Amino acid sequence: MKKHIAVLPGDGIGKEVTRGAIEVLRAIGERFGHHFSFSYGEIGGGAVDELGTPLPDETIELCKNSDAVLLGAVGGPKWDRLPVHLRPEKGLLKIRKELDLYANLRPTNYYSSLADASPLKKEIIEEVDLLMVRELTGGLYFGKPSERVERDGSDAVVDTLFYQKEEMVRVIKLAFELARNRSGKVTSVDKANVLESSRMWREVAEEVAKEFPDVALEHMLVDNAAMQMVRNPKQFDVVVTENMFGDILSDEASVLTGSLGMLPSASISEKGPYLYEPIHGSAPDIAGQNIANPLATILSVAMMLRLSFGLEKEAEAVETAVNEVLNSGFRTRDIGSPGKKMVTTTEMVEEVKATI
Numbered sequence: 001m002k003k004h005i006a007v008l009p010g011d012g013i014g015k016e017v018t019r020g021a022i023e024v025l026r027a028i029g030e031r032f033g034h035h036f037s038f039s040y041g042e043i044g045g046g047a048v049d050e051l052g053t054p055l056p057d058e059t060i061e062l063c064k065n066s067d068a069v070l071l072g073a074v075g076g077p078k079w080d081r082l083p084v085h086l087r088p089e090k091g092l093l094k095i096r097k098e099l100d101l102y103a104n105l106r107p108t109n110y111y112s113s114l115a116d117a118s119p120l121k122k123e124i125i126e127e128v129d130l131l132m133v134r135e136l137t138g139g140l141y142f143g144k145p146s147e148r149v150e151r152d153g154s155d156a157v158v159d160t161l162f163y164q165k166e167e168m169v170r171v172i173k174l175a176f177e178l179a180r181n182r183s184g185k186v187t188s189v190d191k192a193n194v195l196e197s198s199r200m201w202r203e204v205a206e207e208v209a210k211e212f213p214d215v216a217l218e219h220m221l222v223d224n225a226a227m228q229m230v231r232n233p234k235q236f237d238v239v240v241t242e243n244m245f246g247d248i249l250s251d252e253a254s255v256l257t258g259s260l261g262m263l264p265s266a267s268i269s270e271k272g273p274y275l276y277e278p279i280h281g282s283a284p285d286i287a288g289q290n291i292a293n294p295l296a297t298i299l300s301v302a303m304m305l306r307l308s309f310g311l312e313k314e315a316e317a318v319e320t321a322v323n324e325v326l327n328s329g330f331r332t333r334d335i336g337s338p339g340k341k342m343v344t345t346t347e348m349v350e351e352v353k354a355t356i
């Protein structure tokens, strides 16, 4: 099989982890007889420095002409003071919108070998297997107006939480479809006791549920969900929620695995190409030191093999290799503990490749 992948390394550790993930894809190509080719695009702070925009048109074109997109991360303190339209995150938000990536899938699995890396008790996180489905192109992060205003003579500010019903329908439907092939339960998270948008979300979830009699639907308020996520995460299978709630809850869910550096994601659209990225940011505190954990990005590549290319065996080969490497005791610093073999980013990538 021949596939062309657009790679947007971005800033900070984004460059280090995407480099590693590409090497893993090459190793998969060699073992299974596929040809993966790569083109590189600019996004984020580096793009602002070089081209004066966080998302150049060439990058958008590159992505639209690819079979899948691999993204690292964007941002860093260097660009924090820029005007809003030049901020690195604008690049990320814009590529999501341009590719119409309406759903972000964030699986959180339990790794028995990492039980010691989570601050939570083993009994709580054991066998956790949840899939967060986060709406990605609507809600507070995109609503207009979003600006400083003056109200009654004082400085004020407005952000807008806007959704069209169809935007809710498609992401909630996707969650139900995914639940069908899992344990058959969807938890829809909202704040329906307070927000009108959440009341509509809940109605839509009820409507969609009628088409899926084989899937159970449960509603949960977001504040309770945040608590349940660390108190009893095993109750969850598929969790579906709007953009900002999903952003927050999925970072929280990363604690179940032990590190942000372990969590992959896939962002999908109706037509493709899909975009794959680790859920973590550019980690300026550790950038350039070759100590970042590349596994979130490597696991994102496994999702790419499965969801974009239909290469299930190859996806499993990546996931199995990650598991074996962890079982053999190799650890980057974020998941390290006494008695384990501490490795750098590049050494971790070498271990995964060798195992493949």
Ligand code: NAI
Residues within 6 Å of the ligand: 013, 017, 072, 073, 074, 075, 076, 077, 089, 092, 260, 261, 262, 279, 280, 281, 282, 283, 284, 285, 286, 291, 292, 293, 294, 296, 334
């Ligand atoms: P972050 O996710 O970059 O880092 C949070 C903490 O986790 C840091 O201590 C970092 O060292 C650690 N960490 C993250 N990924 C790791 C990895 N792979 N291996 C080892 N340790 C890892 O979030 P933070 O610090 O809030 O934001 C840093 C910058 O990243 C900001 O400019 C922010 O806007 C941006 N950001 C970008 C995202 C993206 O591109 N998708 C997502 C989140 C933040």
Ligand code: MG
Residues within 6 Å of the ligand: 247, 248, 251
């Ligand atoms: Mg986030």
